[in-house]
Amino acid sequence: MRRYVLLRVVSILPTLVGVSIAVFLMVRLIPGTVVDQIIGTEGTYSEETVRSLRAFFGLDAPVHVQYGRWLWSVLHGDLGTSWRTGLPVRQMILSRLQVTAELTLGAMVVAMLVGVPLGILSARRENTALDHTVRISSLFSLSIPVFWQATMLILAGSLWLNWAPPVDFVSPLADPARNFAIMALPSLVLGTATAAVFMRMTRSSLLEVMGQDFVRTARAKGLSERSVVWGHAFKNSLIPLITVAGIQIGYLLGGAVVTEEVFTLPGVGRLLLGAVVQRDYPLVQGTILFISALFMLSNLAVDLLYASVDPRIRRG
Amino acid sequence: MDSVVAASPPAAMSRWRAGLQPTLRNRLVVFGGILVLALIVLAVFAGVIAPYDPTEMKVTDALKSPSWAHPFGTDRFGRDILSRTIYGSRIAFGVAASSIGMALVVGGLLGLIGGYFGGWPDLVIGRVMDIWFSFPTLILAIGIAAMLGPGLDNAVLAIAVVYAPLFSRVARGSVIAERAKDHVVAALGMGAGAPRVVFRHILPNIAAPLIVQASVSLAYAILTEASLSYLGLGTQPPDPSWGTMLNEGRTYLETAPWMSIFPGLAIMLAVLAFNLCGDGLRSVLDPQLRGR
Numbered sequence: 001m002r003r004y005v006l007l008r009v010v011s012i013l014p015t016l017v018g019v020s021i022a023v024f025l026m027v028r029l030i031p032g033t034v035v036d037q038i039i040g041t042e043g044t045y046s047e048e049t050v051r052s053l054r055a056f057f058g059l060d061a062p063v064h065v066q067y068g069r070w071l072w073s074v075l076h077g078d079l080g081t082s083w084r085t086g087l088p089v090r091q092m093i094l095s096r097l098q099v100t101a102e103l104t105l106g107a108m109v110v111a112m113l114v115g116v117p118l119g120i121l122s123a124r125r126e127n128t129a130l131d132h133t134v135r136i137s138s139l140f141s142l143s144i145p146v147f148w149q150a151t152m153l154i155l156a157g158s159l160w161l162n163w164a165p166p167v168d169f170v171s172p173l174a175d176p177a178r179n180f181a182i183m184a185l186p187s188l189v190l191g192t193a194t195a196a197v198f199m200r201m202t203r204s205s206l207l208e209v210m211g212q213d214f215v216r217t218a219r220a221k222g223l224s225e226r227s228v229v230w231g232h233a234f235k236n237s238l239i240p241l242i243t244v245a246g247i248q249i250g251y252l253l254g255g256a257v258v259t260e261e262v263f264t265l266p267g268v269g270r271l272l273l274g275a276v277v278q279r280d281y282p283l284v285q286g287t288i289l290f291i292s293a294l295f296m297l298s299n300l301a302v303d304l305l306y307a308s309v310d311p312r313i314r315r316g
Numbered sequence: 317m318d319s320v321v322a323a324s325p326p327a328a329m330s331r332w333r334a335g336l337q338p339t340l341r342n343r344l345v346v347f348g349g350i351l352v353l354a355l356i357v358l359a360v361f362a363g364v365i366a367p368y369d370p371t372e373m374k375v376t377d378a379l380k381s382p383s384w385a386h387p388f389g390t391d392r393f394g395r396d397i398l399s400r401t402i403y404g405s406r407i408a409f410g411v412a413a414s415s416i417g418m419a420l421v422v423g424g425l426l427g428l429i430g431g432y433f434g435g436w437p438d439l440v441i442g443r444v445m446d447i448w449f450s451f452p453t454l455i456l457a458i459g460i461a462a463m464l465g466p467g468l469d470n471a472v473l474a475i476a477v478v479y480a481p482l483f484s485r486v487a488r489g490s491v492i493a494e495r496a497k498d499h500v501v502a503a504l505g506m507g508a509g510a511p512r513v514v515f516r517h518i519l520p521n522i523a524a525p526l527i528v529q530a531s532v533s534l535a536y537a538i539l540t541e542a543s544l545s546y547l548g549l550g551t552q553p554p555d556p557s558w559g560t561m562l563n564e565g566r567t568y569l570e571t572a573p574w575m576s577i578f579p580g581l582a583i584m585l586a587v588l589a590f591n592l593c594g595d596g597l598r599s600v601l602d603p604q605l606r607g608r
Binding site for chain 2: 158
């Protein structure tokens, strides 16, 4: 297992370098340069302004030197300085990370609690009215845009319950009850589509496992259907779900941007959006790099979990 | 061996014909297909079907609730929401079709090259795709749209870039499987060149998984365009994109909820239609999923 972990960690490094190059080049691919874009919005300017802006964005050196300098800073935990606020990008991201982490985790919990049981139920009642209802509901859940679902729930709350989502975020450590009131609905909205994915995966995986020889053997030994499902099939059917959970982290991190925007939550996603609107390129670059690295590390963790659950993986 | 090589394309044709019957028997595909067709008709004939000009402002009719004159109500400028929703289908389908078309061609070609030639081209393409997959989809689309600037064309490009790796992976896997088959080995043995083998013997046989992927991706492209427009990075006002309309409706949620209800319903229906088609096609074309 140790060898597998080492190999997997090493294999992620070239991709991480590739991601850093892509993020670095993203800002360099802006039509004109970053400086042209910023100056274009600010009116008249002097040569001195252009020079200082080029120096601020590190454009006063060849591209490979720029990348080297930037990567060196990133490796030392320095993601640059926000063009608009003058604050370190890392500090700005970390101050908002708690909200996004809580939202993503909450959505994942919602998805697991709703999707997995429904998937099991659907598989055990295959081709019944219940199965069809659950499957069609999952297709609907996959088709509803996060921002529309959120808007409709807010509308329903205000029309029928005289309720509006709280505006100010409160940390779960400061006031757990109030934090729950703030985060419950956004987590539910963000977790809906993932719940549908989990439901479909659990259903198809359980149906596949139920058709395998070891399940037939368990039945032939005279075990009850309950112990065949829960004792033998269920655990094995959960393995592919781990992979899907890894992929879904990416969806949730992307969806968090929209969810935070609708519910005005001060998370990393909204920080990114604000940076995009204000053309704060260092902040856009830093935030995208941070979110992607987070996604990659989450996937690495999922892969390692997968290997620890399924010995066939680590034995190659 | 001649007969094997010659039989390949007709065999692919008959496989298509054989696949069509179960496809049409699948109620989900038929329902999704009808829905897609209806929405395409709406998009193509928007000029005839829509009762008003979607950008025509009539401030005296601002924020009117649904009525016979305006079945979906009006927005803050007095524009007819029904007409804007109908025209919105043009943008949604236009963006989805062009971006997924680009992704299919570029990604599919890269997958073909990687899968067929193997070696270093496969390694390089595979690594680049790995890097692309390391970005959460919407984050990458936001990043590209942010760098290129908001607008419809840039949204199309952003969505194409985001979804190209999916087609590359699907094409690569299918090509590797197909390349080992007898009819391809026979064609190579007969001295057929790479372009002939790829386009005549491999491509027709790997079209099915690419079509399924395209159908599912169209649904996600509509969602991504709507998300980008909702966030102000896609279609710009006064063009009637469903996402932009929802964004405009946010401020008037309590006073004019119809501004938010109908464009959202339209997105859901369009995405559902493609999801139904993709789901049904997948279950028809993948024997392992048949009946699941």
